[in-house]
Amino acid sequence: MSAAISYQRCTPCGHVWYFARSFCPKCGAREPVTSPASGAGIVHAVTIVDRAPTPDMKALAPYTLVMVDADEGFRLMAHGAPRLAIGDRVTGSVVELAGRSIPIFKRA
Amino acid sequence: MSWITGVGLLPFGRHEGKNTLDLMSEAAALALDDAGLKRADIDGVLTGYATTMPHIMLATVFCEHFGLSPAYAHGLQVGGATGFAMAMLAHELVAAGRLKHVLVVAGENRLSAPGGRDKVVETLAQVGHPVHEVPLGPTIPAYYGLVANRYMHEHFLSEADLAELAVLMRANAATHPGAQFREPITVADVLASKPIARPLKLLDCCATADGAVAFIVSRERTGAAAVRIIGAGQAHTHQHISEAPSLTEFGAHLAMDRAIAASGRKLVTTDADYLAIYDSFTITLAILLEELGLAPRGQSCSMAREGYFSRAGTKPINTHGGLMSYGHCGVAGALAHLVETQLQMTGRAGDRQVAEAGLAFLHGDGGVMSSHVSLIMERQV
Numbered sequence A: 001m002s003a004a005i006s007y008q009r010c011t012p013c014g015h016v017w018y019f020a021r022s023f024c025p026k027c028g029a030r031e032p033v034t035s036p037a038s039g040a041g042i043v044h045a046v047t048i049v050d051r052a053p054t055p056d057m058k059a060l061a062p063y064t065l066v067m068v069d070a071d072e073g074f075r076l077m078a079h080g081a082p083r084l085a086i087g088d089r090v091t092g093s094v095v096e097l098a099g100r101s102i103p104i105f106k107r108a
Numbered sequence B: 001m002s003w004i005t006g007v008g009l010l011p012f013g014r015h016e017g018k019n020t021l022d023l024m025s026e027a028a029a030l031a032l033d034d035a036g037l038k039r040a041d042i043d044g045v046l047t048g049y050a051t052t053m054p055h056i057m058l059a060t061v062f063c064e065h066f067g068l069s070p071a072y073a074h075g076l077q078v079g080g081a082t083g084f085a086m087a088m089l090a091h092e093l094v095a096a097g098r099l100k101h102v103l104v105v106a107g108e109n110r111l112s113a114p115g116g117r118d119k120v121v122e123t124l125a126q127v128g129h130p131v132h133e134v135p136l137g138p139t140i141p142a143y144y145g146l147v148a149n150r151y152m153h154e155h156f157l158s159e160a161d162l163a164e165l166a167v168l169m170r171a172n173a174a175t176h177p178g179a180q181f182r183e184p185i186t187v188a189d190v191l192a193s194k195p196i197a198r199p200l201k202l203l204d205c206c207a208t209a210d211g212a213v214a215f216i217v218s219r220e221r222t223g224a225a226a227v228r229i230i231g232a233g234q235a236h237t238h239q240h241i242s243e244a245p246s247l248t249e250f251g252a253h254l255a256m257d258r259a260i261a262a263s264g265r266k267l268v269t270t271d272a273d274y275l276a277i278y279d280s281f282t283i284t285l286a287i288l289l290e291e292l293g294l295a296p297r298g299q300s301c302s303m304a305r306e307g308y309f310s311r312a313g314t315k316p317i318n319t320h321g322g323l324m325s326y327g328h329c330g331v332a333g334a335l336a337h338l339v340e341t342q343l344q345m346t347g348r349a350g351d352r353q354v355a356e357a358g359l360a361f362l363h364g365d366g367g368v369m370s371s372h373v374s375l376i377m378e379r380q381v
């Protein structure tokens, strides 16, 4: 089971962002449009977490975290497949991992 | 204008059996003695926060415990930038004529508290977004690992380059008896240390410690110490790294520009004789040095390798060993940088004394390069 990553867009000013809000953080306009993203993007940064913060995440370590620039114009943090590097074209969706819904990307 | 009339710094490391209030009290007593002041002279108190003692009235709790009844007291929180933000507020309150002697104090038993390092790692990771970041299992080193990966990519820095800054902090700590880690290390040691959040390894990271720091900001001098704060500034560009405008350009220079403007002087950071720069990770120090104009982009590490930032070099920095080697106990971590600056400027740094410390630039950041505070300190001539 996987679902689309969602993002928001402000109709009056065109600003696009990831952290859900009930207004546009740039111009303050209300009722931004929440949409599913295509999942396509480019890797902007990568880290491999060897030292996990909690017992449940320690079971998964080492794992890869990425910052991805989505084609729709927002940036997000997500899990990534091993060996992803800056500049890689990726595709992502939201999956269940260790009991939580998290976005994960792999090479396109 | 304000004067830093007294300082108190505990050794950082393990203070078994002591709690946050014990440690804060010890540092506060040292600062009062150093300034030649009594409890009744203190009319303002600023504290930060303590992860081992979460309390909604930490300043008041401390005042009651230590025996102070000031006209003004509260806590303040901006993560790693809290220490310098307290120094800035104390300076502003004193300069405005509101208060005569402000005690700034911070400390915590972060290392020896129940849970130790594991608890610290878990607690601090919560600085991330509760929905969009924390569930991914990041840590503070992971947030900075992402920044390091991008910054190194754009400015051609290698892991061996960054390691130079850890080696420098350790070399400085070797001459301070209060430092948590004093054994010299090499670039190879840093590269071989266990991975934490690649590219960051254990020796790229600050060291969790118990400790405390206090100092007093006064309207008038109380003794021989003639060090004053001449300017302070802040910048806040984001909180979560996911929402940072950039992973390679941050707010450090904005804060410093404001501090310089506040000083009313035509200064540039390279006028500094001495530097105190937040070093939570090697990458933090590299970026801040470069953002603040103390090194061209991508060159802070090679300049460190050549000795430019060493104690006997052109711009000595964090001569006590910084967060990476003197240690990091939360809010007090960066305040150790300020105390060391005051000791250098008053000629009291002993074996660590630099040749000249008339003008110092200080900078700290909180979050993930999120909140920035810059200070400029000058010795009266």
Ligand SMILES: [Zn+2]
Pocket: A010, A011, A012, A013, A014, A015, A024, A025, A026, A027, A028, A029
């Ligand atoms: Zn808008």
